[in-house]
Amino acid sequence: xxxxxxxxTFLAAPRTDGSLGSLLPDLRRQLxxxxxxxxxxxxxxxxxxxxxxxxxxxxxFRVTTFGESHGGGVGCIxxxxxxxxxxxxxxxxxxxxxxxxxxSRITTPRKETDTCKIYSGVSEGVTTGTxxxxxxxxxxxxxxxxxxxxxxxxxxxxxxxxxxxxxVRSVQGGGRSSARETIGRVAPGAVxxxxxxxxxxxxxxxxxxQAHNVVLPEDVVDHEMLTLDQVExxxxxxxxxxxxxxxxxxxxxxxxxGDSVGGVVTCIVxxxxxxxxxxxxxxxxxxLAKAMMSLPATKGFEVGSGFAGTFLTGSEHNDEFYTxxxxxxRTRTNRSGGIQGGISNxxxxxxxxxFKPTSTIGRKQNTVTREKKETELIARGRHDPCVVPRAVxxxxxxxxxxxxxxxxxQHAQCHLFPINPDLQGTMKLPELEPAPANFQM
Numbered sequence: 001x002x003x004x005x006x007x008x009t010f011l012a013a014p015r016t017d018g019s020l021g022s023l024l025p026d027l028r029r030q031l032x033x034x035x036x037x038x039x040x041x042x043x044x045x046x047x048x049x050x051x052x053x054x055x056x057x058x059x060x061f062r063v064t065t066f067g068e069s070h071g072g073g074v075g076c077i078x079x080x081x082x083x084x085x086x087x088x089x090x091x092x093x094x095x096x097x098x099x100x101x102x103x104s105r106i107t108t109p110r111k112e113t114d115t116c117k118i119y120s121g122v123s124e125g126v127t128t129g130t131x132x133x134x135x136x137x138x139x140x141x142x143x144x145x146x147x148x149x150x151x152x153x154x155x156x157x158x159x160x161x162x163x164x165x166x167x168v169r170s171v172q173g174g175g176r177s178s179a180r181e182t183i184g185r186v187a188p189g190a191v192x193x194x195x196x197x198x199x200x201x202x203x204x205x206x207x208x209x210q211a212h213n214v215v216l217p218e219d220v221v222d223h224e225m226l227t228l229d230q231v232e233x234x235x236x237x238x239x240x241x242x243x244x245x246x247x248x249x250x251x252x253x254x255x256x257x258g259d260s261v262g263g264v265v266t267c268i269v270x271x272x273x274x275x276x277x278x279x280x281x282x283x284x285x286x287x288l289a290k291a292m293m294s295l296p297a298t299k300g301f302e303v304g305s306g307f308a309g310t311f312l313t314g315s316e317h318n319d320e321f322y323t324x325x326x327x328x329x330r331t332r333t334n335r336s337g338g339i340q341g342g343i344s345n346x347x348x349x350x351x352x353x354x355f356k357p358t359s360t361i362g363r364k365q366n367t368v369t370r371e372k373k374e375t376e377l378i379a380r381g382r383h384d385p386c387v388v389p390r391a392v393x394x395x396x397x398x399x400x401x402x403x404x405x406x407x408x409x410q411h412a413q414c415h416l417f418p419i420n421p422d423l424q425g426t427m428k429l430p431e432l433e434p435a436p437a438n439f440q441m
Contacts, residue, residue, distance in 0.1 A: 189397020
Protein backbone atom coordinates (compact mmCIF):
# COMPACT_ATOMS: atom_id res chain seq x y z
CA UNK A 1 0.00 0.00 0.00
CA UNK A 2 1.40 3.42 -0.93
CA UNK A 3 1.02 6.41 1.40
CA UNK A 4 1.71 10.10 0.77
CA UNK A 5 3.90 12.17 3.12
CA UNK A 6 4.11 15.98 2.73
CA UNK A 7 7.60 17.29 3.49
CA UNK A 8 6.31 20.48 5.08
CA THR A 9 4.27 18.74 7.75
CA PHE A 10 6.58 15.79 8.44
CA LEU A 11 7.50 16.05 12.14
CA ALA A 12 8.67 12.52 12.95
CA ALA A 13 11.93 12.03 14.80
CA PRO A 14 14.72 10.02 13.17
CA ARG A 15 14.32 6.26 13.63
CA THR A 16 17.16 3.95 14.57
CA ASP A 17 15.83 0.73 13.07
CA GLY A 18 17.45 1.35 9.69
CA SER A 19 14.16 1.96 7.89
CA LEU A 20 13.40 4.76 5.48
CA GLY A 21 11.70 6.68 8.25
CA SER A 22 15.04 7.50 9.88
CA LEU A 23 16.23 9.26 6.71
CA LEU A 24 13.18 11.42 6.06
CA PRO A 25 14.02 14.36 8.36
CA ASP A 26 17.39 14.88 6.65
CA LEU A 27 15.80 14.36 3.26
CA ARG A 28 13.23 17.03 4.09
CA ARG A 29 15.94 19.69 4.48
CA GLN A 30 17.26 18.93 1.00
CA LEU A 31 13.92 19.31 -0.78
CA UNK A 32 13.56 22.45 -2.91
CA UNK A 33 9.83 22.91 -2.34
CA UNK A 34 7.45 22.21 0.56
CA UNK A 35 4.90 20.91 -1.95
CA UNK A 36 6.97 17.90 -3.00
CA UNK A 37 5.33 14.57 -2.07
CA UNK A 38 7.31 11.51 -0.98
CA UNK A 39 5.75 8.10 -1.64
CA UNK A 40 6.81 5.33 0.72
CA UNK A 41 5.75 1.70 0.89
CA UNK A 42 3.92 0.81 4.09
CA UNK A 43 5.50 -1.91 6.20
CA UNK A 44 2.17 -2.86 7.77
CA UNK A 45 1.35 -6.45 6.71
CA UNK A 46 -2.03 -7.15 5.19
CA UNK A 47 -4.57 -8.68 7.51
CA UNK A 48 -5.33 -12.34 6.81
CA UNK A 49 -8.99 -13.29 6.85
CA UNK A 50 -10.46 -16.77 6.97
CA UNK A 51 -13.76 -16.42 5.13
CA UNK A 52 -14.84 -20.05 5.40
CA UNK A 53 -13.89 -22.90 7.66
CA UNK A 54 -15.93 -25.72 6.19
CA UNK A 55 -18.98 -25.68 8.47
CA UNK A 56 -21.36 -23.58 6.35
CA UNK A 57 -23.25 -24.59 3.20
CA UNK A 58 -25.31 -22.59 0.73
CA UNK A 59 -25.48 -18.95 -0.35
CA UNK A 60 -29.10 -17.79 -0.17
CA PHE A 61 -30.46 -20.59 2.02
CA ARG A 62 -27.38 -20.90 4.21
CA VAL A 63 -26.83 -23.56 6.86
CA THR A 64 -24.06 -23.62 9.44
CA THR A 65 -23.69 -26.74 11.58
CA PHE A 66 -22.01 -26.99 14.98
CA GLY A 67 -21.29 -29.46 17.77
CA GLU A 68 -19.46 -32.74 18.25
CA SER A 69 -20.37 -36.35 18.84
CA HIS A 70 -19.54 -36.37 22.57
CA GLY A 71 -19.97 -32.69 23.39
CA GLY A 72 -23.04 -31.07 24.88
CA GLY A 73 -25.00 -31.34 21.66
CA VAL A 74 -25.20 -30.61 17.96
CA GLY A 75 -27.31 -28.34 15.80
CA CYS A 76 -27.45 -25.70 13.11
CA ILE A 77 -28.23 -22.12 12.19
CA UNK A 78 -30.48 -21.68 9.15
CA UNK A 79 -30.03 -18.26 7.57
CA UNK A 80 -32.09 -16.95 4.66
CA UNK A 81 -35.24 -19.00 5.24
CA UNK A 82 -38.23 -17.21 3.69
CA UNK A 83 -40.63 -15.70 6.22
CA UNK A 84 -44.22 -16.75 6.97
CA UNK A 85 -43.58 -20.49 6.47
CA UNK A 86 -45.47 -22.60 9.04
CA UNK A 87 -42.76 -24.47 10.99
CA UNK A 88 -42.41 -26.45 14.20
CA UNK A 89 -40.03 -28.97 15.73
CA UNK A 90 -42.35 -31.74 14.52
CA UNK A 91 -41.56 -30.84 10.90
CA UNK A 92 -37.89 -31.63 11.52
CA UNK A 93 -38.35 -34.49 13.97
CA UNK A 94 -39.74 -36.87 11.36
CA UNK A 95 -36.49 -36.92 9.40
CA UNK A 96 -34.35 -36.73 12.53
CA UNK A 97 -36.05 -39.92 13.74
CA UNK A 98 -35.18 -41.60 10.44
CA UNK A 99 -31.53 -40.58 10.94
CA UNK A 100 -31.15 -41.29 14.67
CA UNK A 101 -29.00 -44.14 16.01
CA UNK A 102 -30.30 -47.26 17.72
CA UNK A 103 -33.29 -47.77 15.42
CA SER A 104 -32.51 -51.37 14.44
CA ARG A 105 -29.97 -54.16 14.81
CA ILE A 106 -28.16 -53.09 11.63
CA THR A 107 -27.41 -49.60 12.96
CA THR A 108 -25.26 -48.35 15.82
CA PRO A 109 -26.72 -49.32 19.22
CA ARG A 110 -26.13 -45.83 20.65
CA LYS A 111 -29.40 -44.64 22.18
CA GLU A 112 -30.31 -41.05 21.40
CA THR A 113 -33.79 -39.58 21.00
CA ASP A 114 -32.36 -36.73 18.89
CA THR A 115 -35.16 -34.47 20.09
CA CYS A 116 -34.75 -31.05 18.50
CA LYS A 117 -35.72 -27.64 19.80
CA ILE A 118 -36.04 -24.36 17.91
CA TYR A 119 -34.57 -21.42 19.83
CA SER A 120 -35.01 -18.58 17.35
CA GLY A 121 -36.36 -17.62 13.94
CA VAL A 122 -39.89 -18.91 14.51
CA SER A 123 -42.68 -16.93 16.16
CA GLU A 124 -46.27 -18.04 16.66
CA GLY A 125 -45.67 -21.06 14.47
CA VAL A 126 -44.23 -19.32 11.39
CA THR A 127 -40.73 -18.40 10.28
CA THR A 128 -39.77 -14.76 10.75
CA GLY A 129 -37.08 -14.56 8.08
CA THR A 130 -34.35 -14.26 10.72
CA UNK A 131 -31.81 -17.00 11.58
CA UNK A 132 -33.33 -20.22 12.87
CA UNK A 133 -31.37 -21.89 15.67
CA UNK A 134 -31.96 -25.63 16.09
CA UNK A 135 -30.33 -27.64 18.89
CA UNK A 136 -30.24 -31.36 19.73
CA UNK A 137 -28.59 -32.43 23.03
CA UNK A 138 -26.29 -35.45 23.31
CA UNK A 139 -27.52 -37.77 26.06
CA UNK A 140 -25.72 -41.12 25.60
CA UNK A 141 -22.00 -40.38 25.37
CA UNK A 142 -19.42 -43.00 26.35
CA UNK A 143 -16.09 -41.25 26.16
CA UNK A 144 -14.21 -44.13 27.82
CA UNK A 145 -14.84 -46.28 24.72
CA UNK A 146 -12.28 -44.14 22.90
CA UNK A 147 -9.30 -44.51 25.27
CA UNK A 148 -7.32 -46.67 22.82
CA UNK A 149 -8.17 -44.35 19.95
CA UNK A 150 -6.69 -41.39 21.80
CA UNK A 151 -3.31 -43.08 21.31
CA UNK A 152 -3.64 -45.03 18.04
CA UNK A 153 -5.20 -43.96 14.75
CA UNK A 154 -8.14 -45.89 13.30
CA UNK A 155 -7.25 -47.04 9.77
CA UNK A 156 -9.10 -45.08 7.03
CA UNK A 157 -10.66 -42.78 9.65
CA UNK A 158 -10.20 -39.02 9.97
CA UNK A 159 -8.19 -39.42 13.21
CA UNK A 160 -4.81 -39.06 11.52
CA UNK A 161 -5.75 -36.34 9.03
CA UNK A 162 -7.36 -34.17 11.73
CA UNK A 163 -4.06 -34.31 13.61
CA UNK A 164 -2.18 -33.54 10.40
CA UNK A 165 -4.37 -30.50 9.76
CA UNK A 166 -4.99 -29.06 13.24
CA UNK A 167 -2.31 -30.65 15.42
CA VAL A 168 -5.06 -31.55 17.89
CA ARG A 169 -8.38 -33.37 17.73
CA SER A 170 -11.45 -34.31 19.72
CA VAL A 171 -10.93 -38.01 20.42
CA GLN A 172 -14.29 -38.96 21.94
CA GLY A 173 -16.68 -40.00 19.20
CA GLY A 174 -14.49 -38.60 16.46
CA GLY A 175 -15.58 -35.01 17.12
CA ARG A 176 -16.71 -33.25 13.94
CA SER A 177 -15.80 -36.23 11.77
CA SER A 178 -18.63 -38.21 13.38
CA ALA A 179 -21.85 -38.73 11.41
CA ARG A 180 -23.62 -37.14 14.39
CA GLU A 181 -22.75 -33.82 12.77
CA THR A 182 -25.34 -34.60 10.08
CA ILE A 183 -28.15 -33.76 12.50
CA GLY A 184 -27.32 -30.18 11.57
CA ARG A 185 -28.02 -31.06 7.93
CA VAL A 186 -31.13 -33.22 8.31
CA ALA A 187 -33.03 -30.62 10.36
CA PRO A 188 -32.66 -27.77 7.82
CA GLY A 189 -33.11 -30.28 5.01
CA ALA A 190 -36.58 -31.01 6.38
CA VAL A 191 -37.35 -27.29 6.26
CA UNK A 192 -36.13 -27.08 2.66
CA UNK A 193 -38.18 -30.14 1.66
CA UNK A 194 -41.31 -28.58 3.13
CA UNK A 195 -40.82 -25.32 1.22
CA UNK A 196 -40.02 -27.09 -2.05
CA UNK A 197 -43.12 -29.27 -1.67
CA UNK A 198 -45.36 -26.27 -1.03
CA UNK A 199 -43.84 -24.16 -3.77
CA UNK A 200 -43.57 -26.63 -6.66
CA UNK A 201 -44.82 -30.01 -5.47
CA UNK A 202 -41.19 -31.17 -5.39
CA UNK A 203 -40.60 -34.60 -3.83
CA UNK A 204 -37.20 -35.91 -2.77
CA UNK A 205 -36.90 -39.63 -2.06
CA UNK A 206 -33.81 -41.72 -1.41
CA UNK A 207 -33.43 -45.44 -0.87
CA UNK A 208 -30.75 -48.11 -0.52
CA UNK A 209 -29.99 -49.69 -3.90
CA GLN A 210 -26.93 -51.68 -2.84
CA ALA A 211 -25.58 -53.16 0.39
CA HIS A 212 -22.20 -54.85 0.00
CA ASN A 213 -22.60 -57.25 -2.97
CA VAL A 214 -26.42 -57.21 -3.04
CA VAL A 215 -27.42 -54.90 -5.89
CA LEU A 216 -31.01 -53.86 -6.61
CA PRO A 217 -31.62 -54.01 -10.40
CA GLU A 218 -32.45 -50.59 -11.84
CA ASP A 219 -35.73 -51.69 -13.42
CA VAL A 220 -37.20 -53.00 -10.14
CA VAL A 221 -38.14 -49.57 -8.74
CA ASP A 222 -40.59 -47.33 -10.61
CA HIS A 223 -39.36 -43.81 -9.89
CA GLU A 224 -42.64 -42.34 -11.06
CA MET A 225 -44.57 -44.25 -8.39
CA LEU A 226 -42.07 -44.69 -5.55
CA THR A 227 -43.41 -43.68 -2.12
CA LEU A 228 -41.89 -42.95 1.28
CA ASP A 229 -43.90 -45.79 2.77
CA GLN A 230 -42.21 -48.24 0.41
CA VAL A 231 -38.77 -46.98 1.46
CA GLU A 232 -39.62 -47.09 5.17
CA UNK A 233 -41.22 -50.55 5.03
CA UNK A 234 -38.04 -52.28 6.26
CA UNK A 235 -34.95 -51.50 8.37
CA UNK A 236 -32.54 -51.31 5.44
CA UNK A 237 -34.73 -48.82 3.51
CA UNK A 238 -34.82 -50.75 0.24
CA UNK A 239 -38.25 -50.44 -1.44
CA UNK A 240 -38.18 -54.01 -2.77
CA UNK A 241 -38.97 -56.57 -0.02
CA UNK A 242 -37.06 -59.44 -1.63
CA UNK A 243 -33.83 -57.50 -2.05
CA UNK A 244 -34.29 -55.84 1.33
CA UNK A 245 -34.06 -59.24 3.03
CA UNK A 246 -30.91 -60.07 1.09
CA UNK A 247 -29.32 -56.76 2.09
CA UNK A 248 -30.20 -57.23 5.76
CA UNK A 249 -28.67 -60.71 5.68
CA UNK A 250 -25.48 -59.34 4.10
CA UNK A 251 -25.15 -56.68 6.80
CA UNK A 252 -25.92 -59.16 9.59
CA UNK A 253 -23.23 -61.52 8.31
CA UNK A 254 -20.45 -58.94 8.82
CA UNK A 255 -21.99 -57.36 11.91
CA UNK A 256 -21.61 -60.50 14.00
CA UNK A 257 -17.96 -60.71 12.95
CA GLY A 258 -17.21 -57.16 14.06
CA ASP A 259 -16.75 -56.01 10.47
CA SER A 260 -18.55 -53.57 8.17
CA VAL A 261 -19.71 -53.12 4.57
CA GLY A 262 -20.55 -50.23 2.27
CA GLY A 263 -23.32 -49.63 -0.21
CA VAL A 264 -25.11 -47.23 -2.54
CA VAL A 265 -27.98 -44.82 -1.94
CA THR A 266 -30.11 -43.79 -4.93
CA CYS A 267 -31.98 -40.49 -4.74
CA ILE A 268 -34.65 -39.10 -7.03
CA VAL A 269 -36.29 -35.69 -7.31
CA UNK A 270 -39.77 -35.43 -8.81
CA UNK A 271 -41.32 -32.14 -9.96
CA UNK A 272 -38.08 -30.20 -9.66
CA UNK A 273 -38.55 -26.64 -10.95
CA UNK A 274 -36.93 -26.11 -14.33
CA UNK A 275 -34.03 -23.70 -14.68
CA UNK A 276 -32.15 -24.49 -11.45
CA UNK A 277 -28.38 -24.38 -11.71
CA UNK A 278 -26.05 -22.01 -13.54
CA UNK A 279 -23.58 -22.48 -16.41
CA UNK A 280 -19.93 -23.37 -15.90
CA UNK A 281 -18.89 -23.54 -12.24
CA UNK A 282 -22.28 -23.66 -10.52
CA UNK A 283 -23.91 -26.40 -12.56
CA UNK A 284 -26.65 -28.19 -10.67
CA UNK A 285 -24.90 -31.56 -10.81
CA UNK A 286 -21.70 -29.91 -9.58
CA UNK A 287 -23.54 -28.47 -6.58
CA LEU A 288 -25.18 -31.82 -5.89
CA ALA A 289 -21.85 -33.63 -6.18
CA LYS A 290 -20.24 -31.31 -3.65
CA ALA A 291 -23.17 -31.75 -1.29
CA MET A 292 -23.14 -35.53 -1.54
CA MET A 293 -19.38 -35.85 -1.24
CA SER A 294 -19.45 -33.70 1.91
CA LEU A 295 -21.38 -36.45 3.72
CA PRO A 296 -19.36 -38.82 5.90
CA ALA A 297 -18.06 -42.01 4.23
CA THR A 298 -18.98 -41.00 0.65
CA LYS A 299 -16.65 -42.18 -2.11
CA GLY A 300 -18.54 -41.76 -5.37
CA PHE A 301 -21.31 -39.81 -7.14
CA GLU A 302 -23.21 -40.39 -10.37
CA VAL A 303 -26.10 -38.56 -12.00
CA GLY A 304 -28.25 -39.87 -14.83
CA SER A 305 -26.45 -42.50 -16.87
CA GLY A 306 -23.25 -41.83 -14.94
CA PHE A 307 -20.26 -43.97 -15.83
CA ALA A 308 -22.48 -46.44 -17.70
CA GLY A 309 -23.17 -43.72 -20.26
CA THR A 310 -19.59 -44.00 -21.47
CA PHE A 311 -20.45 -47.33 -23.13
CA LEU A 312 -23.12 -45.71 -25.36
CA THR A 313 -22.91 -43.76 -28.59
CA GLY A 314 -24.35 -40.27 -28.91
CA SER A 315 -27.36 -41.54 -30.81
CA GLU A 316 -28.00 -44.10 -28.07
CA HIS A 317 -27.47 -41.69 -25.19
CA ASN A 318 -29.27 -38.55 -26.37
CA ASP A 319 -32.68 -37.81 -24.82
CA GLU A 320 -34.99 -36.82 -27.69
CA PHE A 321 -37.48 -34.02 -27.07
CA TYR A 322 -41.24 -34.04 -27.59
CA THR A 323 -44.25 -31.95 -26.52
CA UNK A 324 -46.67 -33.65 -24.12
CA UNK A 325 -50.45 -33.26 -23.88
CA UNK A 326 -50.07 -30.28 -21.53
CA UNK A 327 -47.78 -28.37 -23.89
CA UNK A 328 -44.63 -29.09 -21.90
CA UNK A 329 -41.28 -29.73 -23.58
CA ARG A 330 -40.25 -33.17 -22.30
CA THR A 331 -37.69 -35.88 -23.08
CA ARG A 332 -38.66 -39.42 -24.11
CA THR A 333 -35.76 -40.92 -22.17
CA ASN A 334 -33.90 -39.58 -19.16
CA ARG A 335 -30.28 -40.59 -19.46
CA SER A 336 -29.37 -37.00 -18.60
CA GLY A 337 -30.86 -37.56 -15.16
CA GLY A 338 -33.06 -34.45 -15.25
CA ILE A 339 -30.11 -32.09 -15.77
CA GLN A 340 -28.77 -30.78 -19.08
CA GLY A 341 -26.06 -28.17 -19.41
CA GLY A 342 -25.95 -27.97 -15.64
CA ILE A 343 -29.59 -26.82 -15.48
CA SER A 344 -32.67 -28.78 -14.42
CA ASN A 345 -35.10 -29.57 -17.24
CA UNK A 346 -38.11 -30.72 -15.18
CA UNK A 347 -37.58 -34.43 -15.63
CA UNK A 348 -36.89 -36.70 -12.66
CA UNK A 349 -33.42 -36.05 -11.28
CA UNK A 350 -31.75 -39.30 -10.33
CA UNK A 351 -28.37 -39.79 -8.69
CA UNK A 352 -26.39 -42.48 -6.90
CA UNK A 353 -24.01 -42.02 -4.00
CA UNK A 354 -21.44 -44.63 -2.95
CA PHE A 355 -20.60 -45.08 0.74
CA LYS A 356 -17.52 -46.96 1.91
CA PRO A 357 -17.55 -49.53 4.73
CA THR A 358 -17.53 -48.00 8.21
CA SER A 359 -13.93 -47.36 9.30
CA THR A 360 -14.36 -48.20 12.98
CA ILE A 361 -14.60 -51.98 13.30
CA GLY A 362 -14.14 -54.48 16.10
CA ARG A 363 -11.39 -56.45 14.39
CA LYS A 364 -7.65 -56.25 14.98
CA GLN A 365 -5.88 -53.93 12.56
CA ASN A 366 -2.35 -52.63 12.16
CA THR A 367 -1.84 -48.93 12.74
CA VAL A 368 0.47 -46.38 14.38
CA THR A 369 0.27 -44.20 17.47
CA ARG A 370 0.53 -40.41 17.62
CA GLU A 371 4.16 -41.01 18.62
CA LYS A 372 4.62 -42.87 15.27
CA LYS A 373 5.03 -46.29 16.88
CA GLU A 374 3.55 -49.26 15.03
CA THR A 375 0.87 -51.08 17.02
CA GLU A 376 -2.38 -53.06 16.74
CA LEU A 377 -5.85 -51.71 17.42
CA ILE A 378 -9.24 -53.26 18.14
CA ALA A 379 -11.66 -50.33 18.12
CA ARG A 380 -14.37 -50.17 20.71
CA GLY A 381 -17.51 -48.04 20.75
CA ARG A 382 -20.87 -48.24 19.03
CA HIS A 383 -20.79 -47.97 15.27
CA ASP A 384 -22.91 -48.81 12.23
CA PRO A 385 -21.97 -52.07 10.46
CA CYS A 386 -23.29 -50.35 7.31
CA VAL A 387 -24.01 -46.63 7.06
CA VAL A 388 -26.41 -46.63 4.09
CA PRO A 389 -29.72 -47.26 5.93
CA ARG A 390 -29.20 -44.14 8.06
CA ALA A 391 -27.61 -42.24 5.17
CA VAL A 392 -30.94 -42.15 3.29
CA UNK A 393 -32.37 -39.09 5.13
CA UNK A 394 -28.95 -37.44 5.05
CA UNK A 395 -28.85 -37.68 1.25
CA UNK A 396 -32.39 -36.34 0.97
CA UNK A 397 -31.49 -33.42 3.22
CA UNK A 398 -28.43 -32.38 1.24
CA UNK A 399 -30.33 -32.59 -2.06
CA UNK A 400 -33.07 -30.41 -0.56
CA UNK A 401 -30.55 -27.82 0.64
CA UNK A 402 -29.00 -27.61 -2.84
CA UNK A 403 -32.36 -27.25 -4.58
CA UNK A 404 -33.63 -24.68 -2.08
CA UNK A 405 -30.50 -22.57 -2.50
CA UNK A 406 -30.70 -22.84 -6.28
CA UNK A 407 -34.42 -21.99 -6.29
CA UNK A 408 -33.75 -18.78 -4.38
CA UNK A 409 -30.84 -17.96 -6.72
CA GLN A 410 -33.10 -18.52 -9.73
CA HIS A 411 -35.73 -16.13 -8.42
CA ALA A 412 -33.13 -13.54 -7.47
CA GLN A 413 -31.62 -13.48 -10.98
CA CYS A 414 -34.20 -14.67 -13.51
CA HIS A 415 -37.54 -13.74 -11.89
CA LEU A 416 -36.70 -10.17 -10.90
CA PHE A 417 -38.59 -8.97 -13.97
CA PRO A 418 -41.54 -10.60 -15.79
CA ILE A 419 -40.55 -13.98 -17.19
CA ASN A 420 -41.03 -15.36 -20.69
CA PRO A 421 -44.04 -17.60 -19.94
CA ASP A 422 -43.61 -19.67 -23.10
CA LEU A 423 -40.15 -20.81 -22.05
CA GLN A 424 -39.77 -20.10 -18.33
CA GLY A 425 -43.23 -21.00 -17.11
CA THR A 426 -43.87 -23.73 -14.57
CA MET A 427 -44.28 -27.19 -16.06
CA LYS A 428 -47.96 -28.09 -16.21
CA LEU A 429 -48.63 -31.35 -14.37
CA PRO A 430 -51.84 -33.27 -13.69
CA GLU A 431 -53.28 -33.27 -10.17
CA LEU A 432 -50.65 -30.94 -8.76
CA GLU A 433 -51.86 -29.45 -5.47
CA PRO A 434 -51.60 -25.63 -5.51
CA ALA A 435 -49.53 -23.82 -2.93
CA PRO A 436 -51.43 -22.33 0.03
CA ALA A 437 -53.00 -18.95 -0.65
CA ASN A 438 -50.74 -17.20 1.86
CA PHE A 439 -47.54 -18.78 0.54
CA GLN A 440 -45.20 -16.39 -1.23
CA MET A 441 -41.75 -16.76 -2.70
